[in-house]
Amino acid sequence: MPEEIDGAKIIKRTCPGSFGYVEWESGEEKEIKVLAICNYDDQEECYLFACDEQFNVLGDTLHASINEAMEAALQLYEQEKIEWL
Numbered sequence: 266m267p268e269e270i271d272g273a274k275i276i277k278r279t280c281p282g283s284f285g286y287v288e289w290e291s292g293e294e295k296e297i298k299v300l301a302i303c304n305y306d307d308q309e310e311c312y313l314f315a316c317d318e319q320f321n322v323l324g325d326t327l328h329a330s331i332n333e334a335m336e337a338a339l340q341l342y343e344q345e346k347i348e349w350l
Contacts (some may be wrong), residue, residue, distance in 0.1 A: 273303035277349040
């Protein structure tokens, strides 16, 4: 498992699963397999990254806190519960 994604330190991540798909303008679809909450330089704000199985970022959202990112993940990825590591 990587310790960073795009230069941001991983704070929490999920086990591989299925969190939906990203569709590119070309029509290609990529499955979101891992979610990760990360931050840059120990800032309070953090990013919720949607990643493929190799932790390549497919999309991200910025949040004021870890808890806000965790709550957003439930709504954005239509999950009742997400187990974070």
